[in-house]
Amino acid sequence: MPKVTIDGHEIEVSQGTTIMQATKQLAIEVPYYCWHPGLSVAGNCRMCLVDVEGPPKPQIACYTQVTEGMVVHTQSEKAKKARKGTLEFLLSNHPLDCPVCDQAGECDLQNFYMDHGQYDSRFDEQKHKKKKAQPVGENVMLDQERCVLCSRCVRFCDEITGTGELGIVNRGSHEEITVFPGKEVNNAYSGNVVDICPVGALTDRDFRFKCRVWYLSSQDSVCPGCSQGCNIRIDSNLSRPQHGEGERVMRLKPRENLNVNDYWMCDEGRYNYNFIDRNRIQTASRVKEGVVEEILFEDAVDSLASVLGDAVREQRHGRIGVLVSTQLTNEDLFFVKKFFKTNLGMDAVESRFSFPEGSSDDFLIKADKSPNTAGAQALEVIASGTYQSGEDLIDKTIAGEFDVLISFGVDIDGLLGKEKLDAILEKVTLLAYVGSNHNETSKKAQLVIPSTVYAEKDGTFTNVHGRVQRIWPAFPPLGQARPEWQIICDLSEKTGFSVSADDAESIFSEITQTVSSFQGLSYEKLGKEGSLLSTVKETVEK
Amino acid sequence: MTEKLITKYLELTDANKIDVFESKDGYSRIQKVLKELKPEEVVDEVKKSNLRGLGGAGFSTGMKWSFIPKDGKKPVYLVCNCDEAEPGTFKDRHIVTSTPHLLLEGMMIAAFAVNAHKAYIFIRGEYERPYERLAKAVEEAYAKGYLGKNIFGSGYDLDIVVHQGAGAYICGEESALLEALEGKKGWPRLKPPFPAVVGLFGCPTVINNVETLSYLPLVMQGGADWFSKLAGEEKSGGTRLFCVSGHVNKPGIYELPVDTTLRSLIYDHAGGIRGGKQLKAVVPGGISAPILSAEEIDVKMDFDSLRAAGTMAGSGGVMVMDEDTNMVEALMVASRFFAHESCGQCSPCREGSAWLYKIVKRINEGEGRVEDLDSMLSIAGNISGTTICALGDAAAMPVTSYIKKFRSDFEDYISDCHLPVETQS
Ligand SMILES: Cc1cc2nc3c(=O)[nH]c(=O)nc-3n(C[C@H](O)[C@H](O)[C@H](O)COP(=O)(O)O)c2cc1C
Ligand code: SF4
Ligand code: SF4
Ligand code: FES
Numbered sequence: 006m007p008k009v010t011i012d013g014h015e016i017e018v019s020q021g022t023t024i025m026q027a028t029k030q031l032a033i034e035v036p037y038y039c040w041h042p043g044l045s046v047a048g049n050c051r052m053c054l055v056d057v058e059g060p061p062k063p064q065i066a067c068y069t070q071v072t073e074g075m076v077v078h079t080q081s082e083k084a085k086k087a088r089k090g091t092l093e094f095l096l097s098n099h100p101l102d103c104p105v106c107d108q109a110g111e112c113d114l115q116n117f118y119m120d121h122g123q124y125d126s127r128f129d130e131q132k133h134k135k136k137k138a139q140p141v142g143e144n145v146m147l148d149q150e151r152c153v154l155c156s157r158c159v160r161f162c163d164e165i166t167g168t169g170e171l172g173i174v175n176r177g178s179h180e181e182i183t184v185f186p187g188k189e190v191n192n193a194y195s196g197n198v199v200d201i202c203p204v205g206a207l208t209d210r211d212f213r214f215k216c217r218v219w220y221l222s223s224q225d226s227v228c229p230g231c232s233q234g235c236n237i238r239i240d241s242n243l244s245r246p247q248h249g250e251g252e253r254v255m256r257l258k259p260r261e262n263l264n265v266n267d268y269w270m271c272d273e274g275r276y277n278y279n280f281i282d283r284n285r286i287q288t289a290s291r292v293k294e295g296v297v298e299e300i301l302f303e304d305a306v307d308s309l310a311s312v313l314g315d316a317v318r319e320q321r322h323g324r325i326g327v328l329v330s331t332q333l334t335n336e337d338l339f340f341v342k343k344f345f346k347t348n349l350g351m352d353a354v355e356s357r358f359s360f361p362e363g364s365s366d367d368f369l370i371k372a373d374k375s376p377n378t379a380g381a382q383a384l385e386v387i388a389s390g391t392y393q394s395g396e397d398l399i400d401k402t403i404a405g406e407f408d409v410l411i412s413f414g415v416d417i418d419g420l421l422g423k424e425k426l427d428a429i430l431e432k433v434t435l436l437a438y439v440g441s442n443h444n445e446t447s448k449k450a451q452l453v454i455p456s457t458v459y460a461e462k463d464g465t466f467t468n469v470h471g472r473v474q475r476i477w478p479a480f481p482p483l484g485q486a487r488p489e490w491q492i493i494c495d496l497s498e499k500t501g502f503s504v505s506a507d508d509a510e511s512i513f514s515e516i517t518q519t520v521s522s523f524q525g526l527s528y529e530k531l532g533k534e535g536s537l538l539s540t541v542k543e544t545v546e547k
Numbered sequence: 548m549t550e551k552l553i554t555k556y557l558e559l560t561d562a563n564k565i566d567v568f569e570s571k572d573g574y575s576r577i578q579k580v581l582k583e584l585k586p587e588e589v590v591d592e593v594k595k596s597n598l599r600g601l602g603g604a605g606f607s608t609g610m611k612w613s614f615i616p617k618d619g620k621k622p623v624y625l626v627c628n629c630d631e632a633e634p635g636t637f638k639d640r641h642i643v644t645s646t647p648h649l650l651l652e653g654m655m656i657a658a659f660a661v662n663a664h665k666a667y668i669f670i671r672g673e674y675e676r677p678y679e680r681l682a683k684a685v686e687e688a689y690a691k692g693y694l695g696k697n698i699f700g701s702g703y704d705l706d707i708v709v710h711q712g713a714g715a716y717i718c719g720e721e722s723a724l725l726e727a728l729e730g731k732k733g734w735p736r737l738k739p740p741f742p743a744v745v746g747l748f749g750c751p752t753v754i755n756n757v758e759t760l761s762y763l764p765l766v767m768q769g770g771a772d773w774f775s776k777l778a779g780e781e782k783s784g785g786t787r788l789f790c791v792s793g794h795v796n797k798p799g800i801y802e803l804p805v806d807t808t809l810r811s812l813i814y815d816h817a818g819g820i821r822g823g824k825q826l827k828a829v830v831p832g833g834i835s836a837p838i839l840s841a842e843e844i845d846v847k848m849d850f851d852s853l854r855a856a857g858t859m860a861g862s863g864g865v866m867v868m869d870e871d872t873n874m875v876e877a878l879m880v881a882s883r884f885f886a887h888e889s890c891g892q893c894s895p896c897r898e899g900s901a902w903l904y905k906i907v908k909r910i911n912e913g914e915g916r917v918e919d920l921d922s923m924l925s926i927a928g929n930i931s932g933t934t935i936c937a938l939g940d941a942a943a944m945p946v947t948s949y950i951k952k953f954r955s956d957f958e959d960y961i962s963d964c965h966l967p968v969e970t971q972s
Binding site for chain 2: 049051063086087097130173175177
């Protein structure tokens with residue numbers, strides 16, 4: 006365990022630790038372009054040069070390993086001069102088109118210039134002309150002039166996806182990033198090259214020119230796109246609605262979690278955010294004499310509560326079925342189960358569906374496109390008695406076993422087709438839909454109650470490996486939408502039961518006290534990275 | 548001229564043919580080594596000979612070999628560097644063309660010493676005829692059983708593969724050369740690890756220059772003592788091939804003890820300056836070496852003396868410039884070379900070498916300003932010591948040395964260019 010002193014701070018690190026890693030441990034900032042914790046060390050940008058006592062030349066922090074007794078200065082004249090020199094070189098051929106560059110505001114050339122550059126330009130020569138705004142894939146735009154040739158994007162495609170679409174061609178200052186002939190950066194993770202590009206050379210075709218990054222607010226979250234639960238950041242623009250045509254979410258970005266997704270996320274998840282702002286159910290509604298009419302949220306809850314109350318009173322609660330989507334949080338699921346099964350005494354509450362499997366790979370993308378299937382399993386949101394699955398429950402509805410069917414986010418039409426949905430409507434007296442977005446089921450349901458999307462609520466998802474992870478509201482719900490657990494609280498109050506909670510966190514603590522696999526967990530303990538269910542011991546999470 | 552070692556073969560008619568080579572002790576040294584010595588004994592002998600790497604860095608050859616791990620866990624490779632792209636250097640080409648078997652014999656000795664069974668020769672892409680000669684020599688050696696399995700009946704196996712480069716100076720840098728041999732873009736690797744530990748295909752690898760390897764048969768024949776004393780020097784052994792070019796009466800390759808002075812090389816051996824002119828400057832070790840002024844030529848040509856004089860022995864390429872030389876143009880040509888040959892991997896060299904060339908080109912075109920000179924010194928200073936490989940330093944060194952030593956030439960040129968045309972000198 007060698008000891009190293011950096012800027013006067015001594016630290017003991019494990020063998021093989023680089024100066025860069027040691028500075029991170031000490032929270033000392035050393036600027037870098039080519040280094041990335043998820044990629045091999047290239048050592049080519051020379052921005053991380055630091056002054057190591059002994060060798061006459063400055064050393065790169067990203068590659069140089071700490072040795073016993075090493076003394077490093079990151080702020081000596083030698084180190085500063087080296088960094089300033091490197092930055093001047095990197096900017097010498099750079100077009101300096103920040104005003105029209107999408108990266109402005111989150112560009113490491115801008116950032117490090119303010120910290121380490123601040124010189125008067127003395128580059129008086131003709132700059133190299135290279136290609137600008139060149140699409141290199143469905144999601145990625147390349148500007149060769151802005152590229153600092155750090156090779157991060159190349160290494161990503163070589164080392165992470167193994168697809169190798171990108172390369173650096175030519176020599177010297179004529180070098181440029183390009184796609185190999187006949188190739189495009191269209192791998193399933195292509196958006197990540199934009200994230201890791203430290204400058205404005207690779208920009209996101211989806212995000213380009215939508216919004217200046219300084220208008221964005223960020224909230225940590227978890228991608229609901231599949232059961233992997235990649236950690237993400239929701240970047241939204243609330244202050245300048247005119248820039249996003251009124252839409253709030255501008256983009257999703259992966260957030261580091263070495264247990265789940267390292268630094269990456271897939272394109273499918275990344276670009277799957279439009280549903281947050283589009284096609285939302287914003288008001289409650291009901292079908293009256295064949296016509297859809299908007300009603301007050303309270304009236305919708307009242308009307309569902311009275312159907313439920315009557316059924317219980319008349320001992321007809323066995324003729325009510327509940328379908329529950331695994332898009333719901335653990336907290337929502339727990340309350341749905343508690344209310345319908347424990348309080349109302351119903352059997353037919355079901356979250357098991359054989360959804361058609363989506364694409365998958367051996368890295369992050371899982372075939373199960375729900376974020377919380379494992380949570381529903383752990384919480385046993387499954388029907389008792391003879392019911393086998395959601396599909397089974399639907400068939401039995403069509404066979405006449407239920408008078409009332411309530412769907413929490415399950416689009417019956419989308420799942421099983423129009424015929425089944427219509428057959429259900431022939432049989433039941435009420436099909437109620439509680440959900441966030443319009444679909445064929447919501448359009449035909451006799452009662453619709455708007456609920457929130459994941460980006461609007463607190464809660465947790467349990468991923469495929471049994472990792473329980475927090476989500477946080479990025480902004481308030483649209484319209485009348487409320488989280489499912491609150492809708493349950495309302496129904497409970499109206500029907501005279503006592504399912505209630507002030508917030509998602511108190512539901513979670515109830516879960517931890519009643520469901521053994523959640524024992525010992527708390528929001529505090531989950532933190533930003535989540536924790537495994539106590540029933541999951543050793544696991545290879547990826 | 549004192550001893551003719553390699554030159555003896557260079558001057559021998561048809562020495563590229565195996566029979567002719569063998570008639571002059573050819574392949575007798577390797578046979579003796581295989582019969583009489585253990586690999587460690589060869590390493591020791593070469594260490595004692597003070598043979599230094601003649602590719603440019605001047606590292607002790609025996610010492611370099613001794614860094615090869617002895618655990619035998621991975622195969623060891625020998626690589627011969629025949630990329631010879633340093634301007635002013637043309638000795639390897641001559642060896643490979645005129646006496647390729649001398650190189651092959653040297654490679655056999657080196658391979659045996661480090662226990663390599665596979666060796667590569669990386670030859671500069673432009674060297675078409677030398678390549679043909681070399682390939683032919685390898686073929687002849689295989690035909691005679693000197694390469695392949697059980698060479699010379701010794702039980703020792705050795706294969707040699709000749710690989711043609713694709714025309715990049717940087718592929719002469721040993722780790723870029725390895726990358727290129729592995730089929731990748733010729734980009735220098737970060738060091739450490741050095742090739743002796745992690746080299747070709749991740750295995751321990753010895754890389755030596757053509758000339759270094761070609762001296763081995765002669766060192767083994769004459770003995771380490773003899774060789775090391777040829778130059779009367781302790782640390783730099785023997786002789787080497789000096790490639791003299793430029794404004795001398797007799798440009799060419801001169802094999803001389805390394806304690807010969809630069810003055811003697813120019814005036815006694817290369818016939819002095821052409822047309823009776825005055826000497827202005829000399830680049831003593833390939834274009835990467837800092838330039839010396841006419842007053843600085845009483846320096847011995849061994850690695851240590853030239854280093855002490857602030858320059859380097861490098862590849863032995865001695866470029867002589869007479870009094871009429873335009874230093875601005877000379878520097879522009881040097882800078883153009885480095886800007887063109889920078890591999891582009893690391894920022895300071897990629898951007899800096901191009902920037903320097905653009906400035907000196909502008910000066911040469913008459914658009915210079917006196918401040919440009921200090922800018923160039925500062926830019927060169929920012930490249931030095933901050934790059935992945937030595938090409939960055941090499942790009943900086945001519946700039947620094949030409950401007951420091953010939954500043955008034957640059958200043959006069961700049962101010963002359965701003966005079967009305969009729970008064971320009
Ligand atoms: C930019 C650059 C170019 C080089 N080119 C050559 C070359 O063409 N031939 C060569 O033998 N060594 C060249 N070298 C030196 C090699 O890296 C290496 O030191 C040498 O091949 C080792 O052999 P030696 O010990 O026999 O000299 C070059 C080094 C640098 C930095
Ligand atoms: S495009 Fe971006 S990530 Fe790729 S090499 Fe250039 S600067 Fe680096
Ligand atoms: S110093 Fe120049 S040649 Fe060497 S790695 Fe860097 S860019 Fe390439
Ligand atoms: S971060 Fe160290 S060289 Fe680029």
